[in-house]
Amino acid sequence: MLAEFKTFVLRGNVLDLAVGVIIGGAFQKIVNSLVNDIIMPVITLITGGVDFTSHFLALDGGQYADLAAAQAAGTPVLCYGAFITQVIDFLLMAAVIFALVKGMNTLAARTLKRKEKEAAVTQKTCPYCLSKIPLKATRCPCCTSHLEE
Template sequence: MSMVSEFKAFIARGNVLDLAVAVIIAAAFGKIVTALVDGIIMPIVGMVMGGVDFSQLFFALDGNDYANLAAAQEAAAPVITYGAFIQTIIDFLLIAFVIFMIIKAYNRMIKKEAAAPAAPAEEILLLREIRDSLKRPGL
């Protein structure tokens, strides 16, 4: 089998296509969650914490005080932007929670679809026939 035909067979398998679709949807979903966190959740959290903008939280390693993150970056000061880290953790937790809720809903939907009862084994059917034939009068 040539390399091209093996590659075609590999790509044509359902798992690869499903994985590709999942990756694309996950990337789009990540953008949605990031927009939700940046535009809605973090401003509310910042307001509750006294007007703090998490994206602007930083620590300058050179020991100087800067008015904001932009001023520190303009001065080429080495900074640790721990606010961005906090925001990324919140992104992760939200994505994990939404995935949990989707899987929980999916599992609930699957359980509602009751599986058809399995047909009795052939031995059971034969035993029932023997039982029924023994019950008939005149044998």
């Protein structure tokens, strides 16, 4: 049983998954910091400091000064403000991740195009002696045949 466990753990896909989870956790911290420390303050400035988390609806119909007072009274509350905040956070994080992935895909496409351009055909085959010659050659250096362009 120990040998089976060792075989399972040392398979490539398990190690790849572990590395992916660790990198994902680190990437999540970067995205959270970008959203919470850079983007959210700008949005707060634009919206005039509106804090949706303080918006709630007391289901007993009573009026309470704030969410904490309603919860202290034991009143069931519908915290729609917290939900709106979570939706905004999700949309911001999704937009940031989309922008990062789009940027990485653009960079990868440029790299691929550059590699394809470097690997472009630079030689042709002489139809008479079948030797490789430069594309722009008008005579074959091996058989001296005149080549059509």
